[in-house]
Amino acid sequence: IEMSTAGCCLPFELLHAEMVMYAEERGREREEDRKKLVECGLDDEKLVTRAFAHHNSMTYLEGVGWRVGYVMGEKVSRDVPRLATELELMKFICKELWNNCFGKQVDNLRTNHQGVYVMHDNHFITVAPFEGDSGYLDKSPSFLSFPCGLVRGALAALSINAIVTTTVETLPQVKFHIQIQGKTSK
Amino acid sequence: SAGCLRMAVAVALIGRDNARLYTRVTERERDDYEVQMFIHCTLDIVEDKLSKATELYLGLLTSNHKYKSYGFVTNTGVKFILVLSLANTTVKDTDMRAHFKRLHLLYTNCLSNPFYELGKPLKSRALDDACAELFRSTPTE
Numbered sequence: 001i002e003m004s005t006a007g008c009c010l011p012f013e014l015l016h017a018e019m020v021m022y023a024e025e026r027g028r029e030r031e032e033d034r035k036k037l038v039e040c041g042l043d044d045e046k047l048v049t050r051a052f053a054h055h056n057s058m059t060y061l062e063g064v065g066w067r068v069g070y071v072m073g074e075k076v077s078r079d080v081p082r083l084a085t086e087l088e089l090m091k092f093i094c095k096e097l098w099n100n101c102f103g104k105q106v107d108n109l110r111t112n113h114q115g116v117y118v119m120h121d122n123h124f125i126t127v128a129p130f131e132g133d134s135g136y137l138d139k140s141p142s143f144l145s146f147p148c149g150l151v152r153g154a155l156a157a158l159s160i161n162a163i164v165t166t167t168v169e170t171l172p173q174v175k176f177h178i179q180i181q182g183k184t185s186k
Numbered sequence: 187s188a189g190c191l192r193m194a195v196a197v198a199l200i201g202r203d204n205a206r207l208y209t210r211v212t213e214r215e216r217d218d219y220e221v222q223m224f225i226h227c228t229l230d231i232v233e234d235k236l237s238k239a240t241e242l243y244l245g246l247l248t249s250n251h252k253y254k255s256y257g258f259v260t261n262t263g264v265k266f267i268l269v270l271s272l273a274n275t276t277v278k279d280t281d282m283r284a285h286f287k288r289l290h291l292l293y294t295n296c297l298s299n300p301f302y303e304l305g306k307p308l309k310s311r312a313l314d315d316a317c318a319e320l321f322r323s324t325p326t327e
Binding site: 070071073074077078080083157 | 261
């Protein structure tokens with residue numbers, strides 16, 4: 001993996017990569033525990049599977065990202081004027097929040113004006129080391145879970161209930177899809 | 187009569203869902219329910235002013251025979267209220283803005299603590315110190 005030379009981003013990249021590895025290792029350990037429990041001869045295999053199903057490495061990372069995003073939403077929105085409209089909020093996410101959390105602004109924002117927003121980032125920080133290497137395409141969801149959570153958490157802090165997902169065609173370009181579910185209580 | 191002048195008599199932080207995150211009242215007024223009732227009334231006014239607000243600082247909200255209150259609402263819907271004694275006539279908008287900015291900073295510091303559970307009451311020595319500073323009485327001329 002080629003390390004990015006952007007000095008200020010490096011600590012986060014390293015930490016994030018370690019977080020992904022940690023989460024996946026935890027996931028593997030839990031899977032082993034689950035298999036052991038099933039082998040013990042527990043009658044209800046479905047129950048065991050369900051008990052273990054609520055947390056995999058990606059939901060774990062997404063959850064961590066949510067909490068971080070919530071705080072970042074609060075912190076970064078401190079220095080901007082009142083965000084009155086949904087569009088202003090989205091622009092805030094694309095500019096100030098993205099800059100603070102991911103080191104640059106979103107390159108392109110598209111919307112259908114009906115609660116769906118697509119943000120294009122041509123060089124997304126957590127997958128930047130994989131540039132040009134298509135072999136990492138199937139690994140990319142793990143590296144995008146935390147960022148999805150972060151964006152979802154920041155939106156939650158700003159009273160927006162949304163689903164955040166990503167699509168990737170060529171690394172390190174990433175498209176974030178934000179689907180607004182309706183505002184949370186104010 | 188000559189006496190002491192405090193910057194504020196009460197500080198309240200209320201969450202977006204109206205949960206009381208943090209309340210401090212100066213010692214003198216602490217047994218008085220008047221201040222608490224006044225904060226309640228102020229909250230109603232905040233909702234009203236918020237719909238027409240163009241910035242985070244809301245300015246003077248309301249007053250009664252004893253107190254007046256100032257408000258500040260973040261982009262995340264957290265409300266900050268400062269209750270002042272009516273006797274405090276020299277207070278300026280710029281001062282209030284500065285106080286709210288400081289309180290907002292201390293609030294985000296609390297949030298940044300990963301052990302802090304969102305929505306629960308805030309526990310922060312820095313906030314306590316800031317309130318003590320606001321409640322400190324300075325002798326009037």
